[in-house]
Amino acid sequence: MDKPDPTRHVKTRTKKESLSREERQKQLEFQKEAVVHLNSLYNYALHLTMNPSDAEDLVQETYLKAYRFFNSFERGTNCKAWLFKILKNNYINRFRKNSKEPGKVDYDLIKDFYHSIKDIQNDTSEAESDYFHSLLHEEVYQALHSLPEEFREVIQLCDIDGFTYEEIANMVESPIGTVRSRLYRGRKLLREQLEGYAKKYGINTDNHQ
Amino acid sequence: MNCQKACVLMSAAVDSELSLKEEQGFFLHLSECKECKDEFEEAKKTKLIIKEKIVQFKAPKTLINSIMELTSLSTMEHEETLLFE
Numbered sequence: 001m002d003k004p005d006p007t008r009h010v011k012t013r014t015k016k017e018s019l020s021r022e023e024r025q026k027q028l029e030f031q032k033e034a035v036v037h038l039n040s041l042y043n044y045a046l047h048l049t050m051n052p053s054d055a056e057d058l059v060q061e062t063y064l065k066a067y068r069f070f071n072s073f074e075r076g077t078n079c080k081a082w083l084f085k086i087l088k089n090n091y092i093n094r095f096r097k098n099s100k101e102p103g104k105v106d107y108d109l110i111k112d113f114y115h116s117i118k119d120i121q122n123d124t125s126e127a128e129s130d131y132f133h134s135l136l137h138e139e140v141y142q143a144l145h146s147l148p149e150e151f152r153e154v155i156q157l158c159d160i161d162g163f164t165y166e167e168i169a170n171m172v173e174s175p176i177g178t179v180r181s182r183l184y185r186g187r188k189l190l191r192e193q194l195e196g197y198a199k200k201y202g203i204n205t206d207n208h209q
Numbered sequence: 210m211n212c213q214k215a216c217v218l219m220s221a222a223v224d225s226e227l228s229l230k231e232e233q234g235f236f237l238h239l240s241e242c243k244e245c246k247d248e249f250e251e252a253k254k255t256k257l258i259i260k261e262k263i264v265q266f267k268a269p270k271t272l273i274n275s276i277m278e279l280t281s282l283s284t285m286e287h288e289e290t291l292l293f294e
Binding site: 027030031035038039040041042043046052056059060063064067136137140141144155158159160164165180181183184187188190191194 | 217220224251252262263265267269271272275277
């Protein structure tokens with residue numbers, strides 16, 4: 001390494017400016033394409049980890065990786081899907097090994113977790129008047145989390161995050177036919193759970209049109 | 210189309226993911242089969258429930274800030290290495 005001297009300084013400066021403009025451009029593009037999905041990513045991480053601080057770590061790690069490899073993101077494709085895939089891989093590497101066995105659900109944990117972060121916006125838009133009308137957010141959440149992971153995952157990606165079947169198939173590394181049948185069976189299971197809640201309140205579930 | 214085939218297509222019908230041909234066959238079957246029609250309505254409803262009732266949380270401010278920093282930090286690091294080149 002040379003000692004800095006005034007003659008070199010000018011040259012370095014121009015080089016620096018042009019490179020940093022490039023970097024700056026990448027930064028802007030990254031913010032426009034990737035950072036806008038921060039909320040979705042955070043919610044996805046919450047569903048996976050059920051722990052706010054783990055979710056934060058996971059999202060942070062995901063963005064760090066995404067920024068580093070942003071050049072390999074195929075422009076014009078769905079950036080949100082790309083980020084979800086990175087997050088899922090991070091999750092598998094980091095958390096899944098130590099976490100609960102699939103299928104085993106800790107209802108108390110879910111309940112506690114839900115209450116611990118429930119200071120948030122209350123969704124006022126109710127579903128059209130039907131027998132699910134009186135279901136609580138918490139119950140739907142609990143029902144969703146009682147599903148085996150393979151079903152919960154596709155429902156989440158499809159109904160909450162609005163991905164196409166092709167994108168979901170890519171994310172869960174299964175054929176589209178599998179995505180279709182998992183969604184079919186998952187929704188059926190979910191409906192049974194929700195009907196259980198509805199019945200608990202004495203709402204007649206057979207009376208729907 | 211029979212009920213079994215309709216079930217295979219059910220979720221894709223809910224999500225408008227059917228091909229034109231599949232769609233025609235599926236809805237023709239629904240017009241003839243009350244059981245499948247009911248099932249389809251229920252599946253649509255279930256999707257709607259999930260969409261509306263699952264609360265989306267806002268990412269905490271600290272997280273937002275750290276993500277914003279993350280991108281500008283790497284720029285600064287980059288500049289520094291160049292300065293000491």
